[in-house]
Amino acid sequence: MYGTIRVELSSERKAKPSVDTGLAFGKYFTDHMFMMNYSEGSGWHDPRIVPYAPITLDPSAMVFHYGQAIFEGLKAYRSPDKSSVYLFRPDKNAARLNQSCERLSMPSIDEAFFVEALQSLVRIDADWIPESEGTSLYIRPFIISTEAGLGVRPSSEYLFAVIMSPVGSYYEEGIHPVAIHVETHYTRAAVGGMGYAKAAGNYAGSLKAQMLAKEYNCSQVLWLDAAEKKYLEEVGSMNVFFKLGGEIVTPKLNGSILDGVTRNSVMQLLASWGMPVTERRISMDEIAAAFANGTLEEAFGTGTAAVISPIGSLHWNDQTMSINVGQTGPLTERLYNTLTGIQNGKIEDPFGWNVRC
């Protein structure tokens, strides 16, 4: 598929940053990157692992003008005995990458090859995977349109690249709840739009609301549906779950919500514990009513970066709803410990989620 991956090793190796001193997310990159080009007629070709280096594009490259740009995010972890390296469910990222491609009229990539490319790159830069508790190597595959030209149409040329960055523990001082602002004006994505795709454009439009949330001392935004600003969608760059009077709920995938890998893993894990998750529409009115009658038990976000992020409070219009007296709930904590335990190999992986490099 696409030919043998050519390897050109870097003659210089960069100094590795310390992960123990609050490493900024996605600021340091490993010595190598994976690249592969697409052109109409030739398809994907010239897969290669080369020294990490700048990308050079014509000023009229379509990515700068018409935004065909999608990405994925996943992590590589070291086993506790340091002998092995695992990727967490890379097949899910491969499948979602292709869903994004389809929505943005970009060419798909063979899913087995995608995983192989990641494995090859991680093996070559394996000494970049940090070893401390809670650390990992963040992997960022992305595809951009590269054809030079200003006609509004799908590009005939693309670049698929994978870069990697060592990341410290998301919670430097242990897991702790965050305050969330419920956004009632700005929209992230609408039904029929590209909200389910991990598209660069979805993030560009979300930054303004993220900045405004800080004015309410909130670290993230909870997005509502575009049509009625009534139903919950997702939190910042995470999916969201609630425990309401014993029922565990999460917004149903409706085309405007990202189909998160951690979301899916949490649902499988809870089902295996005999606690099935209901995927359905959830209104802010329902959340507020549960808060009022004392059944808003727990809330948390799920995503690759933080894995599980407990929600301590929701700020909605003029109301602030504290959840579980602002503390991490027992179910949230159990999910965090189990999922990170499976990821770093401390807990058995009954689902076969970890893929060895």
Place this chain on the structure above:
Amino acid sequence: MYGTIRVELSSERKAKPSVDTGLAFGKYFTDHMFMMNYSEGSGWHDPRIVPYAPITLDPSAMVFHYGQAIFEGLKAYRSPDKSSVYLFRPDKNAARLNQSCERLSMPSIDEAFFVEALQSLVRIDADWIPESEGTSLYIRPFIISTEAGLGVRPSSEYLFAVIMSPVGSYYEEGIHPVAIHVETHYTRAAVGGMGYAKAAGNYAGSLKAQMLAKEYNCSQVLWLDAAEKKYLEEVGSMNVFFKLGGEIVTPKLNGSILDGVTRNSVMQLLASWGMPVTERRISMDEIAAAFANGTLEEAFGTGTAAVISPIGSLHWNDQTMSINVGQTGPLTERLYNTLTGIQNGKIEDPFGWNVRC
């Protein structure tokens, strides 16, 4: 403002393409480009006109991942006696660029300086402005985020660039009506989103529907509102106007529609003719009813590329509505002739729209 524009002339001059043989839109670029950088603390700095050359960015440059990318489009025209060069309403593009900046959390640019930068660049590459009937020099200002790093937040570094491309007549064989597909599934933008911004991400999400329209032998898509798929928004990359039983209407700017410069010019022109345009909500039901009772008189799109694009038919669900027996209507033709006449200097410009370079 931002310092003097430094000029570094190209030692080589490219061969100019013939504009008379169906020049592809935005495929050939002039010898020079304008560039200016922004960084937190320094603001916009180092404005310069340099030889047209590739842009080099780190693979983690934010534009590739979080899509902060906006652009503008306008044209430079030669006067009939070839003695002068004019830009058409560049102040409107400057203002809209800053609206886009604001929505995507990007730094604004002084509007007078923006116009000055365009004028300076056009003067240097003035020999690239084609002289034949209907031709012009298309100008593409754009801003992209350039900071290296994967944290989801507004970039701290940006590049503002202007590139230029000679374009042939949009209608090689004279103005002719196009067939439009009314899109009932896919969404371009929602209220609260970034539809009013000329953002790269808006185009990325629109390509799929554009491709599907071709299956109905339609060249463009008419977008409906995200919430109800009932009200008209815009056509492909144009605004849209209808003449319904004597009333001229266009969808009201509601936050999800682009505030087109040609749209605005058409409204001013019609007002000066004693034919005011009503900006309001227009439903497809109303259009279909007007078609049924014979009052759907004319329809046209407005945009920088085609200026005025007559609509010959609308394909909506299973219905095809022919407009003015598929011919360019008299009002549409008068608008096209007047507006292009003002642009290329053949007709007096009572509005002061043309700005000399």
